[in-house]
Amino acid sequence: MPNFYHLKDLSSNFEDYLKTIGDLEAEKQQIRSKEIARIMKVKPSSVTNALQVLREQDLITYRPYGPIALTHKGKQIWLILHQKYKAVKEFLSDTLEIDHHMAEVLAHKIEHAVSSEVSERMFLLNEFLNTHSSCGAGIREKLHDYYMKETKESEKTIDREPTPFLLSFLKAGEKGTIHKLKGDAATREKLMNMGMNRGQDVLVERIAPLGDPMEISVRGYSLSLRKSEAGLVIMK
Known part of the structure; x- marks a missing residue:
């Protein structure tokens, strides 16, 4: 074994x-x-x-x-x-x-x-x-x-419906649609101000060698997201 x-x-x-x-x-x-x-x-x-x-x-x-x-x-x-x-x-x-x-x-x-x-x-x-x-x-x-x-x-x-999963599970080149945000109010507001809103498509462009941060594309903009933050984004 x-x-x-x-x-x-x-x-x-x-x-x-x-x-x-x-x-x-x-x-x-x-x-x-x-x-x-x-x-x-x-x-x-x-x-x-x-x-x-x-x-x-x-x-x-x-x-x-x-x-x-x-x-x-x-x-x-x-x-x-x-x-x-x-x-x-x-x-x-x-x-x-x-x-x-x-x-x-x-x-x-x-x-x-x-x-x-x-x-x-x-x-x-x-x-x-x-x-x-x-x-x-x-x-x-x-x-x-x-x-x-x-x-x-x-x-x-x-x-x-499709089974939900966390944004942090995605690999480079994979994408999904935001279903829900977790975390406290301040964290959710920060993510929404970055364009991370329900129904928005997200593409993972790159992941750093140590797995943190993740570089993602939202609404045509490239963003850097910590893996802990990506773990608060529920996708479908």
Whole structure:
């Protein structure tokens, strides 16, 4: 079983960098910083800063203008990150019966938000239901019947709406529509003065190497938002 607790010292932003490097390496590509910047939609300077941090943690080998590769330690962490994403995605698609495409989108958004313990429990539940075929199939069949029954009942009374999520969950290049603002009155007023109003579309342009701040586009204007502030904006 993957040891998800190995991820406790790595921020979500650096996890994304490590996953990108590992994915490129798995495709047998020679990895350059400009390719990472293109895929992650960030500035080359942000990539350079992230690479230096990952090198200091002995996760990659890297020198300026040279190729980039995962170390043995980096490969181990990359494999765990993939197992974590897979655990979340399978829980959403196989156990909760979320549409596979939506499960992939949601898994990318929430994989960084779940703790190591939650990741481990999701992995173990998936493994249990997959390996104990008679029991697992019975549980999933009962869940399916219950989902279908309750979904039909709810559709009789209300229109189904997209599941809300926090602005801080979005990655560079992703967008959503503001549904609601949290926080105290002063904080909400500050956000509204920045153009963060209900129904307004928001595009995440860039995220700093350490995950803070986020650069977003609202009404055609570029704004810088702390991640704690982004966590107060509920999107749809």
